[in-house]
Amino acid sequence: MQPLRKTVGSVRPEKAEASALEVSGLTVRFGARTILDGINFDVRDGEFLCIVGSSGSGKTTLLRVLAGLARPAEGKVQFAGAEISGPSRDRAIIFQDYSKALLPWRTVRGNVALSLEARNVPASEQDAIVDELLGIIGLSRAKEQFPSQLSGGMQQRVQIARCLAQDPKLLLMDEPFGALDAMTRQSLQDEILQLVADKKIATVFITHDLEEAIYLGDRVIVLGGSPAGIMETMEIDLPRPRNQLTTREDGRFLAYRHRLFELLVQEHPPQAFEGKGQQ
Amino acid sequence: MRRLLDPINLAAFGFALSLIVVWQLLADAHLLSPIFFPSPLRAIEVLQYRAFDGSLWTSLAWTALRMVVGWLLASIIGIALGAAIGSFRLARVLLNPTLEFIRPLPASAVIPVAILFLGLSNAMSLTVIAFGAVWPVLLASVHGFSSVSPQLADVSNVLGLKRHDFMRKIALPSALPDIVAGLRVSLALALILTVVTEMQSSLPGLGWDIFFAQRSYRSADLYAGLIMLAVLGFAANHLIMLFERRALRWRNLGT
Numbered sequence: 284m285q286p287l288r289k290t291v292g293s294v295r296p297e298k299a300e301a302s303a304l305e306v307s308g309l310t311v312r313f314g315a316r317t318i319l320d321g322i323n324f325d326v327r328d329g330e331f332l333c334i335v336g337s338s339g340s341g342k343t344t345l346l347r348v349l350a351g352l353a354r355p356a357e358g359k360v361q362f363a364g365a366e367i368s369g370p371s372r373d374r375a376i377i378f379q380d381y382s383k384a385l386l387p388w389r390t391v392r393g394n395v396a397l398s399l400e401a402r403n404v405p406a407s408e409q410d411a412i413v414d415e416l417l418g419i420i421g422l423s424r425a426k427e428q429f430p431s432q433l434s435g436g437m438q439q440r441v442q443i444a445r446c447l448a449q450d451p452k453l454l455l456m457d458e459p460f461g462a463l464d465a466m467t468r469q470s471l472q473d474e475i476l477q478l479v480a481d482k483k484i485a486t487v488f489i490t491h492d493l494e495e496a497i498y499l500g501d502r503v504i505v506l507g508g509s510p511a512g513i514m515e516t517m518e519i520d521l522p523r524p525r526n527q528l529t530t531r532e533d534g535r536f537l538a539y540r541h542r543l544f545e546l547l548v549q550e551h552p553p554q555a556f557e558g559k560g561q562q
Numbered sequence: 563m564r565r566l567l568d569p570i571n572l573a574a575f576g577f578a579l580s581l582i583v584v585w586q587l588l589a590d591a592h593l594l595s596p597i598f599f600p601s602p603l604r605a606i607e608v609l610q611y612r613a614f615d616g617s618l619w620t621s622l623a624w625t626a627l628r629m630v631v632g633w634l635l636a637s638i639i640g641i642a643l644g645a646a647i648g649s650f651r652l653a654r655v656l657l658n659p660t661l662e663f664i665r666p667l668p669a670s671a672v673i674p675v676a677i678l679f680l681g682l683s684n685a686m687s688l689t690v691i692a693f694g695a696v697w698p699v700l701l702a703s704v705h706g707f708s709s710v711s712p713q714l715a716d717v718s719n720v721l722g723l724k725r726h727d728f729m730r731k732i733a734l735p736s737a738l739p740d741i742v743a744g745l746r747v748s749l750a751l752a753l754i755l756t757v758v759t760e761m762q763s764s765l766p767g768l769g770w771d772i773f774f775a776q777r778s779y780r781s782a783d784l785y786a787g788l789i790m791l792a793v794l795g796f797a798a799n800h801l802i803m804l805f806e807r808r809a810l811r812w813r814n815l816g817t
Binding site: 375 | 714719720721813815
């Protein structure tokens, strides 16, 4: 709850907003192994936060903690003012492996409706909501098809639609476009930006593609080290709406990329670094 | 109809037909005494005769009914126990050792015990059938329920599905391919045990017919009974395959 913003000029609007999610002193262990150590960050209302790091840096673990699917050993994770104690419908998570996250025996409509069934939306109202969501995400024609009949990009859209049907306030995405071809990835990037802006959903987006992180994010957090901690937090000062051509050609974009690349390369020798974004 | 006229199906049918012709020729040659080895035409005559006087249908109905009811009992128990063992650690720890101990028991060895408690009755027959036929569907269900993808469990948790909704909407459909495979094996076992219990305890049915025909040296009747049992088993298996194709339609779409 923030008082009226006084001036528009120098203060970036996000900075004036309240935090949706606050992570302080977060430490996660699997048995004796410490995965994440002393993580502090917050996600502001409506912010798009990207987290990058090489594989094995604990990104997915961090996201699972935010979703309530994993428990921290130490530290506090607060969402909307209350401590996270388990999964909740207002925090949706989009899994990397869409083929395993969908119910193969349900049609596209049935998969999206699962969210509504869990929310106890009356059956008579479900169809209209599903139709609307499928329209938004561009799946109207595939409504009666099964996941196995769809391309990877379409399956990931089904997962996104199902998450939107949860009516979430926070969207957690775990390398959602990593397995998709470049063109599909770009169009989904733009669509997801549009969607979360329209619905004012705060987003935490995990990727190992540095360019993707810069393109999408208001801020980019770099995870690294073992156990992993935050190496750097980078404000991305690029105009919105982002554009696949002009944004990526912007000098600042290239400077951010340069900086992120150096950070991750100094941690991992080049051959071990999986730089999907380096074309 | 087109499927029936498929060249491969025609060839398979031709092969079966030629076996019967060979059978007929061998019988006509009287290489073996017709007391042991009647011609197929004689067996078919018996079938015709028994179809007209109605005794064939009574026997068939009894055997089919026992098989189906026994199999349904086995299926319900097997799926319910399998769901519990496959989904809950407590049930697994509690039940597994006992089940592992009972499982190797041949169902036919249980017949005397069942007769002791239930007499020469249908209840005895159904108990033995259910006991013997429960294992394939039980093991398949345990496997199906215990291999529900952890990712789908995550999805269910995040969506806030209640436990029973998870079981019904995610675990059961996910285990269904395994369960159906188990159901098919169980059905075959149910038919075997139906015949065995009929023979053991003079219950009316095709099994008893065969047994009685053998004791009275009416070998044509014996073969007639065998033919009917084969037809029954074939039909039951095909019904299950039809169900499987329908229930698991999503698996055979491919791209």
